[in-house]
Amino acid sequence: MTDISHTRSPSMARNQSPTVKLVLRVVLYILLGLFALFYLMPLFVMITTSLKSLDEIRTGDLISLPREVTLDAWKTAWATACTGIQCEGVRPFFWNSVLIAIPAVMISTLVGALNGYVVAQWRFKGANIFFALMLFGCFIPFQVVLLPMARVLGIMGIAGTIPGLIFVHVIYGLGFTTLFFRNYYVSIPDELTKAAKVDGAGFFRIFWSIFLPLSLPIIVVTVIWQFTQIWNDFLFGVSFSQAGTQPVTVALNNIVNSTTGVKEYNVDMAAAIIAALPTLLVYVVAGKYFIRGLTAGSVKG
Amino acid sequence: MSKWLQDNMPKIVLAPSFVAVMVFVYGFIGWTAWVSLTRSRLMPRYELDSFIQYERLATSPRFETAMVNLFIFGTLFIVIAMVLGLLLAILLDQKIRTEGALRTIYLYPMALSMIVTGTAWKWILNPGLGLEAMVQGWGFESFEFDWLVDPDMAIYTIVIAAIWQSSGFVMALFLAGLRSVDEEIIKAAQVDGIPHWRVYTAIIIPSMAPIFLSAFIVLAHLAIKSFDLVIALTGGGPGYATDLPATYMYAMAFSRGDIGQAASSAMVMMLVVFAIVVPYLYSELRVKDD
Numbered sequence: 001m002t003d004i005s006h007t008r009s010p011s012m013a014r015n016q017s018p019t020v021k022l023v024l025r026v027v028l029y030i031l032l033g034l035f036a037l038f039y040l041m042p043l044f045v046m047i048t049t050s051l052k053s054l055d056e057i058r059t060g061d062l063i064s065l066p067r068e069v070t071l072d073a074w075k076t077a078w079a080t081a082c083t084g085i086q087c088e089g090v091r092p093f094f095w096n097s098v099l100i101a102i103p104a105v106m107i108s109t110l111v112g113a114l115n116g117y118v119v120a121q122w123r124f125k126g127a128n129i130f131f132a133l134m135l136f137g138c139f140i141p142f143q144v145v146l147l148p149m150a151r152v153l154g155i156m157g158i159a160g161t162i163p164g165l166i167f168v169h170v171i172y173g174l175g176f177t178t179l180f181f182r183n184y185y186v187s188i189p190d191e192l193t194k195a196a197k198v199d200g201a202g203f204f205r206i207f208w209s210i211f212l213p214l215s216l217p218i219i220v221v222t223v224i225w226q227f228t229q230i231w232n233d234f235l236f237g238v239s240f241s242q243a244g245t246q247p248v249t250v251a252l253n254n255i256v257n258s259t260t261g262v263k264e265y266n267v268d269m270a271a272a273i274i275a276a277l278p279t280l281l282v283y284v285v286a287g288k289y290f291i292r293g294l295t296a297g298s299v300k301g
Numbered sequence: 302m303s304k305w306l307q308d309n310m311p312k313i314v315l316a317p318s319f320v321a322v323m324v325f326v327y328g329f330i331g332w333t334a335w336v337s338l339t340r341s342r343l344m345p346r347y348e349l350d351s352f353i354q355y356e357r358l359a360t361s362p363r364f365e366t367a368m369v370n371l372f373i374f375g376t377l378f379i380v381i382a383m384v385l386g387l388l389l390a391i392l393l394d395q396k397i398r399t400e401g402a403l404r405t406i407y408l409y410p411m412a413l414s415m416i417v418t419g420t421a422w423k424w425i426l427n428p429g430l431g432l433e434a435m436v437q438g439w440g441f442e443s444f445e446f447d448w449l450v451d452p453d454m455a456i457y458t459i460v461i462a463a464i465w466q467s468s469g470f471v472m473a474l475f476l477a478g479l480r481s482v483d484e485e486i487i488k489a490a491q492v493d494g495i496p497h498w499r500v501y502t503a504i505i506i507p508s509m510a511p512i513f514l515s516a517f518i519v520l521a522h523l524a525i526k527s528f529d530l531v532i533a534l535t536g537g538g539p540g541y542a543t544d545l546p547a548t549y550m551y552a553m554a555f556s557r558g559d560i561g562q563a564a565s566s567a568m569v570m571m572l573v574v575f576a577i578v579v580p581y582l583y584s585e586l587r588v589k590d591d
Contacts, residue, residue, distance in 0.1 A: 028392060028397075032397065035403075036403055036406045043409075046421050057430065115315060136582060139522065140571065141525060141567070143547055143566075143570055144571045148328075203314070252414075256420050257536060273417075276417040283412035294411065
């Protein structure tokens with residue numbers, strides 16, 4: 001450290017010239033701003049288009065603000081737009097998605113928590129193999145289970161129903177929920193479990209009074225992850241539903257790709273925003289946990 | 302009895318999930334693999350009949366298009382999303398005052414359904430009323446941007462929308478990686494007068510190799526599973542110009558009534574995922590055991 005003054009003089013002078021630095025800062029902020037515009041543009045276009053009348057859409061341009069703000073497209077999208085033969089807007093399908101997502105998120109989170117607790121804290125022969133098998137299940141392309149699942153749902157008598165979709169989402173969500181909780185509980189020293197066992201506490205007692213109270217952050221991460229996955233799902237929704245039980249993503253796609261009548265772009269955009277609102281809201285309110293789930297789901301451990 | 306119950310409680314709790322995974326993941330994969338070796342059409346049949354379905358896949362021009370598209374889409378999507386994500390992360394790493402807000406903006410598309418993303422971009426790329434019409438309206442009459450309806454270019458619209466959706470996520474991964482590099486090393490390098498950009502290319506980026514790998518795995522996985530985005534944006538069209546294996550499988554299973562083709566194309570997807578994920582999982586699990 002003593003000879004800093006000798007080594008730094010030439011190159012520091014070259015790097016730190018104040019004008020160059022200022023110019024670089026300005027360029028940096030301009031670049032960051034342009035990227036922000038790129039990411040915001042589609043949302044901006046969706047919102048403005050949804051507030052325009054069809055006439056204005058035909059005559060105006062893509063990024064202009066609405067001359068006259070109208071909520072007609074929103075009303076149509078919510079209550080009267082046609083999704084195939086049914087013309088009740090996205091409202092019933094929005095509630096389908098709620099009815100699917102809430103139980104599926106709750107069940108898969110609870111079971112994942114118990115699984116993670118066992119795998120991390122009650123290691124027995126084979127627990128690691130179970131975990132590896134489960135982990136691999138997170139990665140399979142779901143196309144490979146679509147055909148047999150369609151048949152099994154039929155045999156179980158829940159094909160095309162909301163309980164059927166809940167069942168599917170719980171089964172294929174377990175991999176990730178187990179992974180989240182296992183990785184969280186693995187960092188809790190197992191002396192804690194051992195001491196509690198010595199004190200005579202049983203399996204559920206330890207879970208309930210020691211682990212669960214420590215779990216709030218990972219519960220939030222898991223619930224957000226599962227909710228986003230299930231709300232945004234399309235593949236299971238389109239494969240295992242029938243008219244009347246479709247989730248909102250399927251209804252949105254049907255509205256946008258229906259070929260009958262005049263194409264109402266403003267209604268399409270309003271419906272798309274309605275379908276996106278719940279997960280966007282979660283992101284805005286709990287973005288930190290959302291990101292943690294994303295990174296935990298990819299960079300494990 | 303209660304002692305036995307007490308001792309075996311962990312196994313009892315795990316049992317239903319174990320059964321579910323064995324049946325609904327591995328059993329189902331087995332079923333699909335089996336059916337992919339039969340002559341099943343509208344209804345599944347169980348008499349094995351060699352690799353007839355895979356031969357049909359190999360000679361199907363539609364499936365060939367789907368595989369070529371997966372290659373084009375996958376390569377461009379992975380490379381551009383990684384470069385863009387890394388660039389954004391490095392730009393954001395320069396002590397930016399509005400970092401929190403910018404991060405939120407770059408990442409929010411990841412919270413949206415692919416169907417919403419597809420709907421938005423379908424409207425923006427609409428040649429008659431979207432971007433093309435807008436630029437023409439500004440006086441550039443000869444401006445053309447009709448990729449959405451051009452069979453040769455439509456696949457690139459899917460690349461654009463997918464990058465818009467996922468690059469912020471790659472940024473978040475890389476940003477976390479940049480922040481985890483030892484501050485002391487960076488300070489030492491700065492004291493030695495090493496230019497700022499060299500600190501990145503010589504010290505920080507090489508130390509993030511595991512993050513590159515994770516980002517690659519996640520993006521490759523997203524690319525192979527891409528289904529909703531194609532359905533919402535192009536519907537696989539024009540014709541079947543933007544088909545991917547996932548949409549091919551779905552069309553065979555649910556609209557063409559060709560279960561043999563659906564099963565065999567699903568198995569091909571599965572093998573592609575295998576080839577990418579298995580070496581990764583293997584190395585991950587081994588490191589943990591040591």
